[in-house]
Amino acid sequence: MKKLGVGILLAGSLVYGGAANAAEIGKSVYLLGSTTSMAGMMPPSGFYYAGLGYFYHAKGSGAAALSRTLGHESGKLPSFPTLKADADLTVKADVAINVSSLLWVSPTPVLGGKVGFGVLVPVGYQTTDVNVTARAAITFPGGSILGPGQTRRVTDDTFAIGDPLATAFIGWNSGHYHWKLTGLVNIPVGSYSRTSLVNMGFNRWAADLTGSMTYLNPQNGFEISVSPGITFNGENPSTNYRTGTEFHVEAAIMQHFSPKFSVGIVGYHYQQLTGDSGSGAVLGGFKGRVSAIGPSINYTFEVGDYPVVTSLRWMREFNTKNRLEGDAAIFTLTIPLGGKAQLKAH
Secondary structure, three states: OHHHHHHHOOHHHOOOOOOOOOOHHHOOOOOOOOOOOOOOOOOOOEEEEEEEEEEEEEEEEOHHHHHHHOOOOOOOOOOHHHHHHHEEEEEEEEEEEEEEEEEEEOOOOEOOEEEEEEEEEEEEEEEEEEEEEEOOOEEOOOOOEEOOOOEEEEEEEEEEEOOOEEEEEEEEEEOOEEEEEEEEEEOOOOOOOOOOOOOOOOOOOEEEEEEEEEEEEOOOOEEEEEEEEEEEEOEEOOOOEEOOOEEEEEEEEEEEEEOOEEEEEEEEEEEEOOOOEOOOOOOOOOOOEEEEEEEEEEEEEEEOOEEEEEEEEEEEEEEEEOOOEEEEEEEEEEEEOOHHHHHHOO
16 A cells, blocks of 8 residues: 555645635645645655646636736736726636656655655646726726726736746655655746736745645555645745735545555645735735635556556635635646666565
């Protein structure tokens, strides 16, 4: 059953998201739902390739739409004060991101546990569709006017490389219990434009610290995993906007029918602890909140000499405040680059 730890290597090491919230331009660095089943387990030593596909569709109105589209200066919409007073907004967002990772788990023990390091590179597509319905006359950039009762659609999309992330993690185990501590740093060198409604990059430094615990009984295959964490955000120098500190916790209850197959329920809760700040935070100390739950399935198969560990989960959001609400689907696969020999050596 310990070989199942290979499959959660990426999930316990990823921070990157397109889900909308009260943070700047509706994006949080941490990818909600990425650290669920087997989150506390460390895989055997060696190199791994890990891939993750993230798909998100959501919509919102009122404060959620304002936080998604107007948390920064955009040349595609009028100024925020005008829209807040004189318009109704609805917004839809779609995200499709692939994250490729190269990870290494050291054979040398540190502090009685295993340590690992890695780098993650996201590439993806994002689109935002905003409908602005005027309650009074609104002047758009360029001088065009939207009269009372009229609606204008504003869209934006991007396909680009996002900010890479550096990660380090350490894990321990004792009997049926497994623990892991993961740190990540977002490096702001990805695609970014101040006047775009959507960006793959964040243009800010950010760090996340997540602790994970897994209880797995190999006799009956029952698993419980819990992963709380906190994201600390730096200021975006282009907009003078600092996203508040964010708390997230994820959990999974799974039944493993064999070392290759398991099913269960996963979920997450997100809560912004401190409000956004800086001169660019035109919404003031805005805070977001959301919860989600859904099914998950894990399956391992072999391609030649290489075991491929996969997972698929879908989560429906609810309990939402000041953010969009939608559906997220996550698919992961992890391959030990040393094949079966790498796993058998441990």
